[in-house]
Amino acid sequence: MTEAPAGGRPSGDDLAAELRRHAARLLPAAMVPSLIVELPELPRTPSGKLDRAALPAPDAARGPVRAEPGDEREAALAEIFAEVLGLPAVGADDDFFRLGGTSVHAVRALAGMSARFGTRVPPLRFFQEPTVRRLARVLREGGGS
Known part of the structure; x- marks a missing residue:
């Protein structure tokens, strides 16, 4: 304490x-x-x-204080998170679910990620890696499939 x-x-x-x-x-x-x-x-x-x-x-x-996205991929993910959650901005280390995201929001974010990056991230990986920075790493590694 x-x-x-x-x-x-x-x-x-x-x-x-x-x-x-x-x-x-x-x-x-x-x-x-x-x-x-x-x-x-x-x-x-x-x-x-x-x-x-x-x-x-x-x-x-x-x-x-929100950590700024480190590259274009993180910036794009931050935009997707902000749009899906109805927020003005999302930082690179903000937890999607702590920002108010639900499983329905997660499905919308996954659809946005698939459309933007042309790769599918399994929902389980999204729940395991719920920040912009960590999901960007998953995408760099090939989408986590």
Whole structure:
């Protein structure tokens, strides 16, 4: 566990990292949040229920720094991931499933990869190597078939 400051608990990025580590011990990787926003209190409706509409949008600028793709193949894969997931950008080391990808998204990404590169990557390899950088390596090695 992270060393807590004098106030008794980690703050900011340290707290978010600690929460992600804790969640990773209890949840499947795809369910561990990639971005955690600390709020002083949760917004409530007049009846006391959580007011989801009043929750602030996460500030993407506070998210993790994304590694830039290293070559054209990685850049193309990052574009495919971003398009399939509806994100503005995807980094070379971002995990497809931690970004919100599901098996349906994976099928769409695999179809996009097949159309773009003319080679088929087996779905199992996609699940085993779910980052742009690792899938680019699979493609360089011949598609993993």
